[in-house]
Amino acid sequence: MRIVVSDYAATPTSGGTYSILEDFYNDVLQNDLGNEWIFILAGRYFPTSDNVKIVIREDLKKSKFKKLLFELGTGRRFINRYRPDVFISLQNISTVGVKSKIKITYLHQSIPFYREHRFSFFKSQERKVAMYQRLVGKVIKYSLSKEQPVTIVQTEWMKKAVVQQTRLSPARVLKVSPKVPFIDDGKYYANQRHAFFFPATAYVYKNHRLILDAIQELKRQGYDDFTVSLTLTPQQLPDAHNNVELLGFIPRQQVLKMYEDHVLIFPSYIESYGLPMLEAAQKADLILAADIPITHEVLAGYSNVYYFDYRDPAALAELMRKVLVGDLQSDLQPIKLTYQNESVLQTVQQVIKKKSGE
Known part of the structure; x- marks a missing residue:
């Protein structure tokens, strides 16, 4: 044939x-x-x-x-x-x-x-x-x-x-x-309270702007001891401020390493699947995700995800604040991939x- x-x-x-x-x-x-x-x-x-x-x-x-x-x-x-x-x-x-x-x-x-x-x-x-x-x-x-x-x-x-x-x-x-590549290295989320991470390209629907606005809201409330790491360059996000670390492109193994001591933010509102969420969830990472059908479908049954309105930076800022003060923590239970x-x-x-x- x-x-x-x-x-x-x-x-x-x-x-x-x-x-x-x-x-x-x-x-x-x-x-x-x-x-x-x-x-x-x-x-x-x-x-x-x-x-x-x-x-x-x-x-x-x-x-x-x-x-x-x-x-x-x-x-x-x-x-x-x-x-x-x-x-x-x-x-x-x-x-x-x-x-x-x-x-x-x-x-x-x-x-x-x-x-x-x-x-x-x-x-x-x-x-x-x-x-x-x-x-x-x-x-x-x-x-x-x-x-x-x-x-x-x-x-x-x-x-x-x-x-x-x-x-x-x-x-x-x-x-x-x-x-989905199965990750079974025994390393789980360390309940990091001051480091966030979002691995994504620079497309507008990935919603990096919402993260920047949420950071500004947190700074207005007096919270400044945290960083958000993004896989963008200064050219792609020229108005990033001091709380933002711009990594540029990084290999997948480094992405997986980041999940171990960073909270995943996933504000994207258009996705075919959202593989980073499953990668992070296999390490029992705390995830702050846009409240859209695909995130609910992909993370069904996962106990360490909290959803926010992807149009509302104050909603994301509030979840980030709760992470910073220790009100949101991972229960160290990774997602169970039940489907074949x-x-x-x-x-x-x-x-x-x-x-x-x-």
Whole structure:
């Protein structure tokens, strides 16, 4: 069976999207020797084998217009040259017109399905998000409605949103929690009272501004003996003040280390899953999280999370104050991962098996 995978949008600097590709590719390379795999990527990022090949389309990564044209028009001819039995898109859009019996799309971009706030092209900090929400989102929804692929999402919230906003039936949308690295090193939260941490990129919906406003509220109340560490640079957050430590990008092992003696703040109001919350919860970390459906879904049953209105800096400041004075402490009980999460490859193999038997 010949399987063609499209993910030219992912590069080593693209964060979580590249992690999804890297994990999937390595899984295929090591654990599927019986099928022929062709990956359409922006670069030769991985080794190949007798049955796993890479086709490079760096040009599609460089031009948004060319990418759009590929997904809605020229891509069908390029991909159909390989006569795929299965076509998989790991980049949210199901390329229109691909001739394959089985089509699968991994949908990890939640911005187009977020309706509580309409981002503006006229605000510089919102422009890129507005493009995803209002332009790329239309292409995603159109492609899913037209091509009717089996679509993999990460949360129940996302499944409901996809069913409501596309013509996909619930049977075609699979909710599969991403494979969460299991952390079992015996090191748990040390009930640190004066150090907070939020590992996130600089997108406006990550809500760093709320943290800065909460810090100002705490300082007005006379609290100043604390730090908040962020994985941003001075260029990304030029108005950060003395209580903010800007770390820039740090490797995952350092992120995991930070959870041991920092309280996690998670003010983001748009998420596909929110992996940092589960990483921290496995160390019994105290978590202050935005009160949105995904945080409740991901942290269901966890005893050390406290929720706040992501639009209200005073609400976050009050929880931070309670941490500072010792009113909020971890009970040192890590989250219990009760579900059996599977790899993307395992999900794909199950879909192929089921569809091949139809």
